[in-house]
Amino acid sequence: MEVKVRPFDCWDDFKNYRIEYYKNYLEAKDKGGIRWAGSAWSFDPVPAGLGEDVYPLTGEPYGATAAFFREFSVRALETIERKGAARDLCGYMRNYWGSVAMDKYLLADGTEIEPFPKPDFNFTIHICCTHAKWYHYAAELEGGVPTYAVDISVGPGYQLDDKKIEYVVRQLEDAVTWMEKVTGREYDDELLIKAVENEAKSMTLWSKICKLNQAVPAPMEEKSMFSFYVMTLLRRSDEKVVKLYEKLYDEVESRVKRGIGALTHEQFRFVTDNPPPWPFLKVYRYLEQTYGAVSVGSIYTFGLGASWIGMDEKGENWIWEPAPTPEEAGYEIHDRRSALWWTAMFNLKYRASWQHEYSHWIRKQETLQMVKDWKADAIIMHLNRGCELWNMSTLEVRDYLVKNNVPVATYEGNMADPREFDEARTFNVIDSFMQSLGIEKLA
Amino acid sequence: MGKNVDDLAQLKQFKEWFDNRHEYAKKWKKKTGGKVVGYYCTYVPEEILYAAGVLPVRILGSHEPESITRPYLHDMYCPFCHDTLAQGLEGRYDYLDGVTLAQSCLHMRQSYFSFVDRVPNIEWDYYLPFPHGVTNPYAADFAKHEFENFKAAVEDWLGVTITDRDLDRAIEVYNKNRELMTKVFEMRKADNPPITGLHAMYMVVSSQVVDKAEHNEVLEGFVEELQDVENDREIGTRLMLIGSEDYDKELFELIEYGMNYPATFVFEENCTGARYFWGLVENGDDRLMALAKRYVYRVPCPAKDWARGDFFGRRRFQFIEEVIKDYNVDAVIIAQMKFCDPHELDIPALREMLDNMGVTHLHLELDLTQPVGQFRTRVEAMIEAMGEEDLFI
Ligand code: SF4
Numbered sequence: 001m002e003v004k005v006r007p008f009d010c011w012d013d014f015k016n017y018r019i020e021y022y023k024n025y026l027e028a029k030d031k032g033g034i035r036w037a038g039s040a041w042s043f044d045p046v047p048a049g050l051g052e053d054v055y056p057l058t059g060e061p062y063g064a065t066a067a068f069f070r071e072f073s074v075r076a077l078e079t080i081e082r083k084g085a086a087r088d089l090c091g092y093m094r095n096y097w098g099s100v101a102m103d104k105y106l107l108a109d110g111t112e113i114e115p116f117p118k119p120d121f122n123f124t125i126h127i128c129c130t131h132a133k134w135y136h137y138a139a140e141l142e143g144g145v146p147t148y149a150v151d152i153s154v155g156p157g158y159q160l161d162d163k164k165i166e167y168v169v170r171q172l173e174d175a176v177t178w179m180e181k182v183t184g185r186e187y188d189d190e191l192l193i194k195a196v197e198n199e200a201k202s203m204t205l206w207s208k209i210c211k212l213n214q215a216v217p218a219p220m221e222e223k224s225m226f227s228f229y230v231m232t233l234l235r236r237s238d239e240k241v242v243k244l245y246e247k248l249y250d251e252v253e254s255r256v257k258r259g260i261g262a263l264t265h266e267q268f269r270f271v272t273d274n275p276p277p278w279p280f281l282k283v284y285r286y287l288e289q290t291y292g293a294v295s296v297g298s299i300y301t302f303g304l305g306a307s308w309i310g311m312d313e314k315g316e317n318w319i320w321e322p323a324p325t326p327e328e329a330g331y332e333i334h335d336r337r338s339a340l341w342w343t344a345m346f347n348l349k350y351r352a353s354w355q356h357e358y359s360h361w362i363r364k365q366e367t368l369q370m371v372k373d374w375k376a377d378a379i380i381m382h383l384n385r386g387c388e389l390w391n392m393s394t395l396e397v398r399d400y401l402v403k404n405n406v407p408v409a410t411y412e413g414n415m416a417d418p419r420e421f422d423e424a425r426t427f428n429v430i431d432s433f434m435q436s437l438g439i440e441k442l443a
Numbered sequence: 444m445g446k447n448v449d450d451l452a453q454l455k456q457f458k459e460w461f462d463n464r465h466e467y468a469k470k471w472k473k474k475t476g477g478k479v480v481g482y483y484c485t486y487v488p489e490e491i492l493y494a495a496g497v498l499p500v501r502i503l504g505s506h507e508p509e510s511i512t513r514p515y516l517h518d519m520y521c522p523f524c525h526d527t528l529a530q531g532l533e534g535r536y537d538y539l540d541g542v543t544l545a546q547s548c549l550h551m552r553q554s555y556f557s558f559v560d561r562v563p564n565i566e567w568d569y570y571l572p573f574p575h576g577v578t579n580p581y582a583a584d585f586a587k588h589e590f591e592n593f594k595a596a597v598e599d600w601l602g603v604t605i606t607d608r609d610l611d612r613a614i615e616v617y618n619k620n621r622e623l624m625t626k627v628f629e630m631r632k633a634d635n636p637p638i639t640g641l642h643a644m645y646m647v648v649s650s651q652v653v654d655k656a657e658h659n660e661v662l663e664g665f666v667e668e669l670q671d672v673e674n675d676r677e678i679g680t681r682l683m684l685i686g687s688e689d690y691d692k693e694l695f696e697l698i699e700y701g702m703n704y705p706a707t708f709v710f711e712e713n714c715t716g717a718r719y720f721w722g723l724v725e726n727g728d729d730r731l732m733a734l735a736k737r738y739v740y741r742v743p744c745p746a747k748d749w750a751r752g753d754f755f756g757r758r759r760f761q762f763i764e765e766v767i768k769d770y771n772v773d774a775v776i777i778a779q780m781k782f783c784d785p786h787e788l789d790i791p792a793l794r795e796m797l798d799n800m801g802v803t804h805l806h807l808e809l810d811l812t813q814p815v816g817q818f819r820t821r822v823e824a825m826i827e828a829m830g831e832e833d834l835f836i
Pocket residue numbers: 060090091092093128129130131386387388389390
């Protein structure tokens with residue numbers, strides 16, 4: 001069946017935001033503003049209380065951007081390897097460290113700027129083995145930038161209790177005092193409250209948009225989603241991001257109503273699990289153009305920055321339903337504490353990607369349910385050497401899915417190290433997989 | 444004439460426990476009728492299990508080549524994780540009743556989850572969310588909360604109540620073990636240390652797999668006997684080992700007994716060495732808080748050691764610095780398990796610190812089995828180079 005296809009009206013808005021984002025960080029000091037750096041999972045509403053001229057640089061999207069520009073990436077990786085960094089460490093982090101060590105900063109279009117703009121402080125979280133240590137060493141490379149990391153490894157959301165939330169809230173309260181100290185600024189709780197509300201809105205809106213992709217034909221394919229989801233990782237507490245997602249939601253909803261799809265021939269739907277090999281996104285194009293195969297969802301793209309109900313209270317089933325915003329939950333945010341409490345609770349409980357670190361079972365349920373809900377014919381898994389957290393459980397999940405009659409293909413690679421990817425082999429894997437399922441190449 | 448350490452009955456006992464750890468646990472079970480719980484990381488508050496009459500044993504690998512874990516664990520996870528899971532899959536832990544993990548690195552978790560799912564004799568399992576932020580002031584409070592849950596789960600499983608008296612008894616036994624092993628380590632500051640790294644490894648690892656009370660009895664005798672030991676080996680270069688689960692006897696045999704140049708380990712900063720037992724539980728009214736503080740404030744695993752606002756350093760590095768001075772360390776061997784992220788993440792900064800201290804260091808990447816010849820050449824080259832500097836001066 002031939003499907004109507006349209007480019008996204010809001011495409012340029014998203015693209016421009018990304019371009020501005022890296023520029024704003026670069027130029028923040030010229031305008032007397034503040035720069036901070038940290039994981040994309042940092043509690044980004046918290047530094048927002050320092051003022052309206054506070055600009056973040058989140059490390060994972062920066063690492064992905066660097067990886068996309070292969071030649072820059074290889075230089076960065078080799079520079080940091082010479083300093084003793086092991087090749088099997090997080091690919092994003094090595095690109096970031098390498099960038100700092102080369103003293104070169106990359107803009108979204110690949111322009112290289114010297115020197116690397118040092119942050120005023122690093123503010124991060126710690127859940128995988130890497131996060132806090134990433135910024136600890138980056139701070140040393142940068143000559144001793146003040147660094148604060150929040151430990152969030154309290155267990156899965158469905159087992160959350162007051163003491164666990166309190167552990168995180170107390171660290172965030174200290175973080176506010178610390179930020180005041182290192183920046184010399186007075187903290188504005190009203191800005192924090194607004195940012196916390198925006199964060200919840202952005203994350204929940206993105207999950208609502210993802211849900212719309214359950215439609216057949218799918219209104220979005222994953223390459224476009226890469227450009228959309230990343231806002232939840234760049235600066236989700238920014239009102240402009242909320243507006244972007246509101247616009248996107250309306251557009252995707254309208255595409256569903258009008259039967260506008262992502263591909264002209266959608267003959268095969270699949271989901272994915274890991275970050276893609278950023279330097280080789282053509283894998284997706286190959287699947288689309290050769291087989292009419294569309295990636296309709298991904299544990300990574302959906303789970304990283306969106307908020308979902310997740311495991312039910314008994315820890316038995318995964319529920320892919322958007323989590324409530326404070327307004328929808330009837331929770332009133334009125335001061336610093338209630339704001340910090342909400343952002344801690346909301347992320348710990350509903351951020352999908354903070355759940356499956358705690359058991360294979362969670363990841364298995366999460367994945368199988370995605371295959372079902374997004375009406376996928378199969379899953380294509382990236383055995384990604386670049387991230388030990390996202391690669392967690394993958395083989396056990398594969399085994400589980402196969403036992404549940406889900407066709408699975410796997411290919412090896414690295415999300416952010418262009419030297420670790422075998423293009424020909426990957427295409428071979430895809431061809432054999434499609435053949436085994438009886439999927440013909442498009443004429 | 445003093446005694447030879449290798450002839451000491453206690454050392455032989457440690458070695459026998461190390462070599463036959465599974466047989467020991469099976470016999471213990473038969474003798475006592477108690478339960479045995481395998482633990483995956485040294486952050487597990489063993490005292491709580493011990494207080495309930497359980498024998499906690501550390502899950503270890505065998506350093507034998509295997510291929511049965513490949514369908515479950517990606518090959519980017521460290522050899523220790525593969526090795527431990529392999530032991531479970533091969534039925535070598537068929538006597539375990541339960542298994543637990545105090546939240547540690549992601550690799551170990553993978554192995555633990557698969558172990559729980561795939562080793563059929565496991566009737567009880569517990570994932571303990573131990574804090575990662577041991578450098579932050581709220582970690583002990585949080586750890587205490589998790590220890591309460593852990594204690595309740597153990598009680599529930601066994602149908603017992605763990606009283607304060609039970610905990611006091613367990614803490615006493617464990618503290619004694621720690622004190623005695625610390626005493627042995629202190630003796631290694633001497634110009635002529637009475638034991639080698641291999642001996643220390645037998646002592647510490649055996650303590651992780653046998654009843655601590657029994658271990659203490661032997662250990663007490665060991666401490667006494669060591670006063671009379673006269674070492675006839677040439678100590679040579681005084682080495683410190685920095686690493687993780689380094690219990691591969693071949694590694695010690697190679698470096699301490701198999702090279703053309705004499706060398707002796709005088710300290711092991713790893714979780715089969717000092718990191719396991721350093722630091723006591725300071726007893727107080729609140730037993731679980733006392734335990735929480737000990738585990739949070741012990742020498743941290745690199746997985747948990749990072750900057751946090753007002754504290755920028757690494758606690759472990761401070762400890763390493765002190766040890767280097769106190770034990771008169773000439774050179775450091777960084778024995779890093781292949782693919783081990785927590786250690787790899789510290790290595791650039793660690794190398795820099797050692798360089799700044801003027802301490803020679805060598806980085807070895809450990810696998811399931813070691814390339815002995817290659818390691819020998821590298822360690823010998825390091826020692827040779829150290830000698831060259833002396834020649835020049
Ligand atoms: S290892 Fe993975 S989860 Fe950890 S910082 Fe890197 S990309 Fe993120």
